[in-house]
Amino acid sequence: MGSVWELDFYSRPILDENQKKVWEVLICEGLQTVNAEAREPFRFSKFLSNSEVNSIKLKEAIEEALAQAPARPSRIRFFRYQMQNMISRACEDAGLSAKASRRTLTLQQWLDDRKQNFYPHQPGYTNAPAPTVAAPPPSPQPLPDALMGQKWAFVTLEAAALQEMPDWEIDFGEAFPLELAGISPDTPIPGILIFSPRAMPLAGWMSGLELGYLRLEQGKTPRVILETGPAESWILANLTTADTQSEAKDFEVAKQAANQVHFIGVQANPEADSFAGFWLLQERNFG
Secondary structure (H helix, E strand, C coil): CCCEEEEEEEEEEEECCCCCEEEEEEEEECHHHHHHHCCCCCEEEEEECHHHCCHHHHHHHHHHHHHHCCCCCCEEEECCHHHHHHHHHHHHHCCCCEEECCCCHHHHHHHHHHHHHCHHHCCCECCCCCCCCCCCCCCCEECCHHHCCCEEEEEEEEHHHHCCHHHCCEEEEECCCHHHHCCCCCCEEEEEEEECCCHHHHHHHHHCCCEEEEEEECCCCCEEEEEECCCEEEEEEECCCHHHHHHHHHHHHHHHHCCCEEEEEEECCCCCCCEEEEEEEECCCCC
16 A cells, blocks of 8 residues: 655745746655655645646646655545645546545645745745635534444543554554654543444444544534544534533643644444554644
C-alpha cells in the first residue's frame, strides 16, 4: 500500500504584477507512512497564475509531483470544500483516488509554517484577510441503528502509551506521530471507547468516513458529535445524565490541554485485548 498524499490548491497572500492573487499547489505525504519508513517526507509546491486555475493545470502539477515522488500514493486527501469538484476531477484524470477530509494534519502544519515563514517574504505579499474555506455547518445525523454501540466510556491514556500503537492488535485505524502535534510523552490524551457486539462492522463503517474529530455539543441535551469527511457530523452519544455531562466537559478540557489531540476506539467489550478500530484524532480550525 502506497503512502497517502495531502493536497491543497488555493490562492495565496501574494499578488502578481496585475494585482491578482497567485495560486499554489501544495502536495505532501502524510507522516503516518513516512514515520514508519524513517525518511524525509515528500513535498511538492508550484505557483500558478489566476488564469491557470482549472483541473487541467492542476492535473499537470500532480503529474509533475508523481514524476518526482519516490513512490506513487495510494490516495489523496484534501480539505478545501469549495474546491472539491476541481481537485477530484484533476486527481481522477491523473489516475488517483481523492477524498475530501479533515485528516490533513501534515498539510495543515506545512501551511501554518508557510503563512508565518515563507509567504511574508515573497514579492507581492499582502496581509489582507483570506476568504474562509469552511464548509457549511453540518446537521448531525444519528448513527445507523445496526451500528450503534451498546456501551461507551470516556478514558485517558498517556501519550507515551499511544506510541506503542504499532504493536497493538487493531483491525481498522490510523494514527500520526505525536511530535506533529507538539505532544510530550507524559501528556494525558483523552478519548472515547465504544463497546459493541458488532464491533467489526462498526469499525469497518467508520474506516470509510475519513474521521475528523470528536466534539462536545452543548444544548438542552448535550451530546458527543463525530465529525467526518469534509462536512459530515454524526451523533455518537447523547449525554443524558449529570455524570456523563461532567465527564464530557472534562474530556474537552483535557483535549484542549493536549493541543486538541484525542482518540476513538471500538472494542467488542471492556475486557477485550484487541481493537476492532482505533483512530488518533486532532481537531483543527479550517475556517
